[in-house]
Amino acid sequence: MSDAITAEGLVKRYGGVTALDGLSFTVPRGTVLALLGPNGAGKTTAVRVLTTLLRPDGGRATVAGHDVVEDARRLRAHIGLSGQYAAVDEHLTGAENLEMVGRLYHLGAKRSKARARELLERFGLADAADRPVKGYSGGMRRRIDLAGALVADPPVLFLDEPSTGLDPRARAALWDTVSDLVAGGGTLLLTTQYMEEADRLADQVMVVDHGRAIARGTPDELKDRVGGNRIELTVTGADELEPARQALAWVAVGAMRTAPESLRITVPVTDGPEALRRVLGRLAEDGVRVRDAGLRRPTLDDVYLTLTGHRASGAGEQARQTGRTGQAEEALR
Amino acid sequence: MNAVIMPVADGWTIAKRNALKIRRSPDMLGGVVMLPVVLVLLFAYVFGSAIHVPGMPYREFLLPGIFVQAVIMSAQITGYTLTLDLRKGIFDRFRSLPMAPSAVLIGQTVSDLLMNLAGLVVMAAVGLAVGWRVHTSPAEAALGFGLLMLFAYAFSWVTATVALALRTPESFNNIATMVSFPLVFVSNAFLDSSGLPAPLRVVAEWNPVSTFTQAARELFGNTSSALKTADVWPIRHAVAASLLWIAVLLVVFVPLATRLYKKAVSS
Numbered sequence: 001m002s003d004a005i006t007a008e009g010l011v012k013r014y015g016g017v018t019a020l021d022g023l024s025f026t027v028p029r030g031t032v033l034a035l036l037g038p039n040g041a042g043k044t045t046a047v048r049v050l051t052t053l054l055r056p057d058g059g060r061a062t063v064a065g066h067d068v069v070e071d072a073r074r075l076r077a078h079i080g081l082s083g084q085y086a087a088v089d090e091h092l093t094g095a096e097n098l099e100m101v102g103r104l105y106h107l108g109a110k111r112s113k114a115r116a117r118e119l120l121e122r123f124g125l126a127d128a129a130d131r132p133v134k135g136y137s138g139g140m141r142r143r144i145d146l147a148g149a150l151v152a153d154p155p156v157l158f159l160d161e162p163s164t165g166l167d168p169r170a171r172a173a174l175w176d177t178v179s180d181l182v183a184g185g186g187t188l189l190l191t192t193q194y195m196e197e198a199d200r201l202a203d204q205v206m207v208v209d210h211g212r213a214i215a216r217g218t219p220d221e222l223k224d225r226v227g228g229n230r231i232e233l234t235v236t237g238a239d240e241l242e243p244a245r246q247a248l249a250w251v252a253v254g255a256m257r258t259a260p261e262s263l264r265i266t267v268p269v270t271d272g273p274e275a276l277r278r279v280l281g282r283l284a285e286d287g288v289r290v291r292d293a294g295l296r297r298p299t300l301d302d303v304y305l306t307l308t309g310h311r312a313s314g315a316g317e318q319a320r321q322t323g324r325t326g327q328a329e330e331a332l333r
Numbered sequence: 334m335n336a337v338i339m340p341v342a343d344g345w346t347i348a349k350r351n352a353l354k355i356r357r358s359p360d361m362l363g364g365v366v367m368l369p370v371v372l373v374l375l376f377a378y379v380f381g382s383a384i385h386v387p388g389m390p391y392r393e394f395l396l397p398g399i400f401v402q403a404v405i406m407s408a409q410i411t412g413y414t415l416t417l418d419l420r421k422g423i424f425d426r427f428r429s430l431p432m433a434p435s436a437v438l439i440g441q442t443v444s445d446l447l448m449n450l451a452g453l454v455v456m457a458a459v460g461l462a463v464g465w466r467v468h469t470s471p472a473e474a475a476l477g478f479g480l481l482m483l484f485a486y487a488f489s490w491v492t493a494t495v496a497l498a499l500r501t502p503e504s505f506n507n508i509a510t511m512v513s514f515p516l517v518f519v520s521n522a523f524l525d526s527s528g529l530p531a532p533l534r535v536v537a538e539w540n541p542v543s544t545f546t547q548a549a550r551e552l553f554g555n556t557s558s559a560l561k562t563a564d565v566w567p568i569r570h571a572v573a574a575s576l577l578w579i580a581v582l583l584v585v586f587v588p589l590a591t592r593l594y595k596k597a598v599s600s
């Protein structure tokens with residue numbers, strides 16, 4: 001048994017909506033799989049089925065060798081879950097929350113207490129340990145929820161959009177924590193709307209669309225298919241769009257997108273900095289005036305557009321914006 | 334851990350969590366401790382000066398009725414808290430843990446029972462201060478409080494069922510208020526129901542609130558031979574009828590609430 005998670009043809013319907021449409025995948029023990037997709041792709045539904053919170057309408061799945069339907073109770077002793085929305089008790093302190101979780105994993109009073117303190121320390125919450133969670137910031141709540149998933153040191157972890165809603169700094173801290181975690185040899189399934197998060201944390205990425213897998217591979221494989229960076233170029237006048245397109249075609253490795261109303265052209269390239277240098281050199285030679293030029297990583301929208309030919313339905317704009325959040329992200333590359 | 338110990342141990346863990354929550358929410362604590370005090374004083378002094386029951390001081394007649402009313406009000410905390418928790422992700426956390434699923438409702442009802450007990454103690458103390466007296470043996474009086482606690486526990490499961498069917502705090506509160514007020518007021522809790530017009534009197538006589546109130550009055554000795562009791566079985570055998578009611582409530586509502594909980598959290 002080398003697969004920590006197996007899913008075969010999972011189906012889940014909500015009335016007329018098919019949230020999971022025959023989703024199949026495996027996660028080898030000790031590896032990290034990221035489910036990448038926009039809002040409504042079915043990521044949370046997949047996590048809920050695998051963590052026994054939801055019964056699938058079709059297909060079957062196992063986690064740590066236990067069937068999610070037949071063997072739910074035993075399965076739960078082997079998993080830790082941090083859901084899309086922090087599941088913590090506001091009136092309890094951070095320490096009390098974690099102790100309660102330890103008791104419910106049946107660790108016993110003493111170990112639950114010790115484990116709670118240990119995790120609070122590790123997540124930088126030691127100072128806030130004895131304050132009610134009510135007064136915690138969003139980032140602190142996320143961390144206490146994540147700590148809750150780790151109380152019993154479970155071999156298989158599920159994190160549903162762990163960094164959504166965090167500011168760039170809190171996100172970077174969270175990524176460090178998660179990297180450390182999986183370095184210890186655990187199996188992790190994580191969902192995300194951010195290409196860079198999948199890139200940073202996952203061994204394998206599965207792109208999900210309408211409850212189906214549309215691509216799977218290592219982050220590098222995926223980026224090769226989608227193109228590495230984007231050059232985004234804004235010219236000063238409409239008559240300069242065409243010469244600029246010609247210069248860009250020279251380095252493009254995929255379809256070029258032009259937004260005439262904003263005088264902006266976007267194109268995927270492989271060696272970003274070098275490509276940008278060459279393009280700017282040529283534009284200068286041709287006398288094309290440039291208002292703005294820069295590199296950015298592919299957003300979820302770019303991934304979708306390339307893989308499916310359509311834009312990510314729900315989160316396109318949001319993912320696009322966070323794709324450009326500036327220094328913090330830059331530093332994480 | 335085996336199938337018998339686990340629900341109890343996990344239920345206790347959840348009950349402790351709820352007890353902490355109650356301690357940290359002054360509004361809830363205020364509702365359970367202050368409200369009964371206000372009610373005792375209000376009824377004792379306002380109604381007490383207007384209402385007269387034959388053969389005994391009104392305050393002695395009143396206190397068992399107030400106890401029953403307070404139990405009904407406090408048991409609603411169970412349902413209300415469940416609707417609040419349903420809104421948050423905390424049940425997802427519980428359901429992803431290898432705990433006994435039944436522990437959530439067991440823990441909730443047990444902690445609410447402890448809160449109800451605290452309310453009863455405060456009310457009894459205030460009652461004694463304003464002239465309520467127990468005229469029976471300590472054993473009988475203890476039975477009286479025991480019966481009230483059993484009723485409180487059983488009624489918690491009723492409010493849990495309603496809450497899990499309705500699922501929002503607003504709709505739960507509306508229904509709870511709409512049902513509990515007539516239930517309490519069309520009964521013998523605050524006045525001698527024999528004086529009511531015929532249709533209301535029949536309702537009051539068969540109302541379980543009257544049965545519990547009558548049972549408490551008998552066990553505390555707050556009765557008078559001058560006061561004629563209704564000639565229906567649940568009033569003439571109030572203690573037995575109360576125990577029967579408690580058994581019926583538990584048998585019906587424990588499985589029902591458990592089923593509705595599973596449904597409410599698994600969608």
Ligand SMILES: Nc1ncnc2c1ncn2[C@@H]1O[C@H](COP(=O)(O)OP(=O)(O)O)[C@@H](O)[C@H]1O
Binds near residue numbers: 017038046600
């Ligand atoms: N409880 C529910 N009731 C009805 N529809 C739901 C429910 N949960 C999810 N859905 C629908 O299922 C689809 C997948 O949702 P979800 O798994 O939450 O996606 P994601 O986590 O990728 O954003 C969406 O169309 C969503 O509207």
Ligand SMILES: [Mg+2]
Binds near residue numbers: 044045160161
């Ligand atoms: Mg989701």
